[in-house]
Amino acid sequence: MTTPDPDGPLAEQLLRFTRRVHRIQKRHIEQSGLGITPAQSRLLRTLAHYEAPPRMADLAERLEVVPRAVTSLVDGLEASGKVRRVPDPSNRRVIRIELTDDGHKALGELRGARRAAADEILAPLTHVERAVLGSLLDTLVDKARQG
Numbered sequence: 038m039t040t041p042d043p044d045g046p047l048a049e050q051l052l053r054f055t056r057r058v059h060r061i062q063k064r065h066i067e068q069s070g071l072g073i074t075p076a077q078s079r080l081l082r083t084l085a086h087y088e089a090p091p092r093m094a095d096l097a098e099r100l101e102v103v104p105r106a107v108t109s110l111v112d113g114l115e116a117s118g119k120v121r122r123v124p125d126p127s128n129r130r131v132i133r134i135e136l137t138d139d140g141h142k143a144l145g146e147l148r149g150a151r152r153a154a155a156d157e158i159l160a161p162l163t164h165v166e167r168a169v170l171g172s173l174l175d176t177l178v179d180k181a182r183q184g
Contacts, residue, residue: 066150066151069147071146073119080107081136084120084134093132
């Protein structure tokens with residue numbers, strides 16, 4: 038006889054919620070008209086956190102994907118003029134990835150799309166419920182970082 042999993046329903050709720058968040062964000066990104074995929078959006082946001090242009094290997098590590106995946110994302114973003122490959126000033130064999138002016142502009146528009154998605158997702162919650170959710174999410178994120 039198996040023991041019921043008390044967290045099973047909660048785990049299922051989290052999975053359904055995560056899928057809903059991804060669908061809504063994807064729709065808002067598509068409606069932005071930028072022609073950027075959610076994965077490309079994530080790469081652009083990640084690039085914006087670096088003080089100096091990173092190597093593709095750095096991006097792959099930060100994004101937790103294989104380097105080939107980053108190459109494909111960079112290829113698409115470079116073709117649309119949002120990033121460019123630049124040689125490393127200290128080692129010309131190393132290629133770094135930097136945001137272009139169009140990439141910075143796209144990031145601003147993507148922030149708006151993400152904000153609209155968040156507003157849609159959080160619309161059913163009161164201000165108090167949003168504060169409680171924020172606190173719970175902080176706890177989950179902080180515990181994950183400690184582990």
